Amino acid sequence: AQKITQTQPGMFVQEKEAVTLDCTYDTSDQSYGLFWYKQPSSGEMIFLIYQGSYDEQNATEGRYSLNFQKARKSANLVISASQLGDSAMYFCAMTYYTGTASKLTFGTGTRLQVTL
């Protein structure tokens, strides 16, 4: 069964510093997609970055980069130059295909607090 594990319930980082949020996954599929979403206190789930299992280069989107290590089944999110507005819950997710539908399974999330 597909599973996403986020072992850091909470993280603190100082403004302007970089932070890495951990994500490991378990799947027997050869083809899958990995996502990171940000959820502020308002509740909306905001898409940040995507990595395909066959992509050879790590994905980057502005200050976000995904450190994809396929052999270790890890997909850590790196946020550079943290800002106060980055304080939120961050979820790692993975798509998998059931035969009839493609599903997205989420981890339990990491709460990031950016401090002055």
Next chain:
Amino acid sequence: ETGVTQTPRHLVMGMTNKKSLKCEQHLGHNAMYWYKQSAKKPLELMFVYNFKEQTENNSVPSRFSPECPNSSHLFLHLHTLQPEDSALYLCASSQGQEETQYFGPGTRLLVL
């Protein structure tokens, strides 16, 4: 991201009430989803619609009844809910089922 809207944003209902949640996507997507997010639990997929056809019902109790009249609109009809159904209900859409899902702001539901 204002491509997916949800109404109402907040809802309080009694266990005997009937209410509906509405989701609308303005992204031209073909797949739509309902998720439930309870406190301290991962997001749970409830339903998937692809080209208006339901392709997934994740063992959701029948007191939740989805409706997808077209690819842009998705409803979740609620009746005789239980207090444990109190949660944030998120709608999402994607171009295809394996594409990136974009979420709405959610409806915070409280069942008394």
